Amino acid sequence: MMRALWTAASGMIAQQVNVDTIANNISNVNTNGYKAQRAEFKSLLYQTLQTETTSGNGVIKPTSAQVGLGARTASINAVFTQGEMIASDSPTAFGIGGSGFFQIRGYNGQTCYTRDGNFGWAVTGNGMTLSTADGYPVLDYRGNTITLPDGVSTESVTFGRDGSISYDMGGETVTTYFGLYQFNNPVGLEKTQDNLFIATDASGPAMNEATTDGLTDSVIYVGYLEGSNVQVADEMVDLIVAQRAYELNSKAITTADEMMQQANDLKR
Numbered sequence: 001m002m003r004a005l006w007t008a009a010s011g012m013i014a015q016q017v018n019v020d021t022i023a024n025n026i027s028n029v030n031t032n033g034y035k036a037q038r039a040e041f042k043s044l045l046y047q048t049l050q051t052e053t054t055s056g057n058g059v060i061k062p063t064s065a066q067v068g069l070g071a072r073t074a075s076i077n078a079v080f081t082q083g084e085m086i087a088s089d090s091p092t093a094f095g096i097g098g099s100g101f102f103q104i105r106g107y108n109g110q111t112c113y114t115r116d117g118n119f120g121w122a123v124t125g126n127g128m129t130l131s132t133a134d135g136y137p138v139l140d141y142r143g144n145t146i147t148l149p150d151g152v153s154t155e156s157v158t159f160g161r162d163g164s165i166s167y168d169m170g171g172e173t174v175t176t177y178f179g180l181y182q183f184n185n186p187v188g189l190e191k192t193q194d195n196l197f198i199a200t201d202a203s204g205p206a207m208n209e210a211t212t213d214g215l216t217d218s219v220i221y222v223g224y225l226e227g228s229n230v231q232v233a234d235e236m237v238d239l240i241v242a243q244r245a246y247e248l249n250s251k252a253i254t255t256a257d258e259m260m261q262q263a264n265d266l267k268r
Contacts, residue, residue, distance in 0.1 A: 003047070003067065004256040010070030011249035014041050017073045018242040025230045026239075033096075033115030033195055034228040035078040036235075042074040080186045083115075083229040085221055092119045092130065094159070095226040096180070098218030100209055103139040103179035104132060104196060111143075112136070112196040113181060113189070113206065115226055121154045128154055130165075134194050139179040140165070141210040146176065159222045180218050181206040 021039040028034040050065040085095045094117030096102070101113035119138055122131040130138045130146040137145040146165060148154065157167045163178040183189065188202025199206050209217050 002256075002260075003069065005253055007068065007070040008249040008252035008256070010044060010072060011252075012246055014039075014071045014073055015242050015246040015249065017076075019239065019246070021076055022235050022239050022242060026232065026235050029228050029230045029232060031116075031195065031228050032118050032225045033083065034230065035080050035083075035115070036228070036230045037076050037078050039076050040074045041071045043071055044069045077187050078189075078191070079229065081229050083226040085224040086227045088118075088223055088225050090118070090120070091155075091223070092121065093117060093223055093225050094119065094178075095221040095224035096218050097221055098216060099182045099186070100180035100218030101182070101186075101197065101206075103143070103181055103206070105137045105139055105145065106192075106194075106196055107136070110198065111139075111206075112192065112198055114195050114197065116195040117220075118225055121148070126150075127152070132194070136194070136196075141177045141179045141208060143179065144176075146178075159220065161219050161222070162217070163220045177210060178220065180209040182209060182212075182215055182218075183207065 018039045018041075021037050025036045046066040046068050048064060048066050052062060052064040080099070082097070085097070094102075096115055096117060101115060102117060104112045104114055106112035114132070116132070118133050119130050120133065121128040122135060122137075124147065126147050127150050128148040132138065140146050141163075148157065148167060149169060152167050152169055157165060159165055163180055164175055165177065166173055166175040168174075183199065183206060184204035185202060186197075188200055188204070189197040190200050190203075192198060207215060209215050
């Protein structure tokens with residue numbers, strides 16, 4: 001019966017992580033570019049009570065007797081499905097259609113990636129630099145900041161669906177492109193704050209859409225932002241299922257405790 005206590009306790013811990021994950025999804029239902037997460041579980045060790053080879057007459061038994069010892073969280077994976085495109089009044093709002101990520105120079109100069117295209121022009125010493133809402137510079141396909149020289153108005157900049165950024169300087173049109181990158185395994189990206197991801201060994205190296213052959217180029221929707229792909233109805237159903245599973249594990253602990261109490265109350 002002690003085995004039942006610890007087994008059910010592991011189930012409660014696993015379901016608590018599940019509820020935490022669902023709560024985070026619901027809290028980010030209106031976060032630009034947010035990707036819903038799903039908690040995955042795996043079974044713990046099994047205790048063998050009787051092996052399949054145990055037999056009294058030399059006949060090998062086809063089955064064994066094993067008791068599981070509970071569950072634990074195996075992983076929490078992001079679901080990288082396309083979010084809905086939401087119209088924005090900002091001229092520097094960009095939604096990505098496809099598998100690409102914007103490249104950002106994050107905190108401490110670290111290279112990061114995001115699907116949140118809510119950008120704006122920030123005043124820097126060299127002119128106006130395209131930045132995220134938190135002030136992190138957006139990078140072009142060469143890894144350079146997207147900066148307008150002094151004298152160039154932000155209103156004169158035009159953006160294309162192919163990720164192009166063009167402006168006129170002294171009668172000459174200057175064009176650059178957003179740095180759009182893809183990953184072989186985006187689920188392996190490390191999540192950080194401010195809607196940013198960091199490449200890891202699990203995600204594989206970032207592949208530049210401008211220089212890597214075989215990639216399907218992303219499309220930039222100017223004047224739109226990609227919304228969260230969280231489906232509230234699905235999250236509510238998952239929350240109910242997780243709550244019921246938590247309650248069942250709690251009931252198993254109560255039942256095991258009552259059985260132990262009855263055993264302790266036995267009198268000879």
